[in-house]
Amino acid sequence: QKEVEQDPGPLSVPEGAIVSLNCTYSNSAFQYFMWYRQYSRKGPELLMYTYSSGNKEDGRFTAQVDKSSKYISLFIRDSQPSDSATYLCAMSASGGATNKLIFGTGTLLAVQP
Amino acid sequence: KAGVTQTPRYLIKTRGQQVTLSCSPISGHRSVSWYQQTPGQGLQFLFEYFSETQRNKGNFPGRFSGRQFSNSRSEMNVSTLELGDSALYLCASGLGLRGTEAFFGQGTRLTVV
Numbered sequence: 001q002k003e004v005e006q007d008p009g010p011l012s013v014p015e016g017a018i019v020s021l022n023c024t025y026s027n028s029a030f031q032y033f034m035w036y037r038q039y040s041r042k043g044p045e046l047l048m049y050t051y052s053s054g055n056k057e058d059g060r061f062t063a064q065v066d067k068s069s070k071y072i073s074l075f076i077r078d079s080q081p082s083d084s085a086t087y088l089c090a091m092s093a094s095g096g097a098t099n100k101l102i103f104g105t106g107t108l109l110a111v112q113p
Numbered sequence: 114k115a116g117v118t119q120t121p122r123y124l125i126k127t128r129g130q131q132v133t134l135s136c137s138p139i140s141g142h143r144s145v146s147w148y149q150q151t152p153g154q155g156l157q158f159l160f161e162y163f164s165e166t167q168r169n170k171g172n173f174p175g176r177f178s179g180r181q182f183s184n185s186r187s188e189m190n191v192s193t194l195e196l197g198d199s200a201l202y203l204c205a206s207g208l209g210l211r212g213t214e215a216f217f218g219q220g221t222r223l224t225v226v
Contacts (some may be wrong), residue, residue: 034214042216042219044156046216072149096213099209099215
């Protein structure tokens with residue numbers, strides 16, 4: 001079993017929809033949780049960075065962490081065609097110290113105009 | 114502020130050869146970590162360097178090695194290339210402290226023929 005599980009999709013939604021992306025994990029040592037966005041043939045771009053349980057909002061993006069359920073989510077409001085990309089969740093026990101991130105396989109999102 | 118720079122962007126090598134990839138981190142960042150991204154395995158951690166010392170290492174064979182220079186620039190070397198080494202190699206830089214983020218470069222796409 002992988003440490004981090006993520007539905008690979010693809011997920012197709014109409015423009016303006018609310019998108020929900022999720023990951024589950026098995027390692028209770030994870031304390032730092034990230035979401036990256038990766039466009040085709042580009043490097044991952046950091047979207048959200050959270051510590052422990054709770055919610056964090058940044059513009060149209062909201063990240064949620066539920067450590068008791070070992071479950072994290074990313075919500076995208078008012079989705080745009082430019083949001084079409086692969087979304088990767090990543091986790092770490094030590095945060096920036098050693099920067100060993102464990103990634104999900106990524107969810108491919110397509111936002112249709 | 115310039116981002117993480119990886120060179121070259123593309124490489125084609127023959128089985129059995131060796132290859133060196135380069136990464137220049139964001140100015141002020143002392144941590145550089147390397148990842149391999151393949152369609153089958155996703156993003157996997159190779160190793161991380163902080164102030165010229167390897168702090169952490171993933172589960173890759175000894176053919177994969179790296180180093181970091183005093184200006185924080187890092188190189189990764191793969192010897193005796195195999196077809197399975199074909200991948201996108203990503204470098205991430207950060208402050209290297211607990212609770213700080215990692216920022217990725219655009220990657221080097223290595224093809225082994």
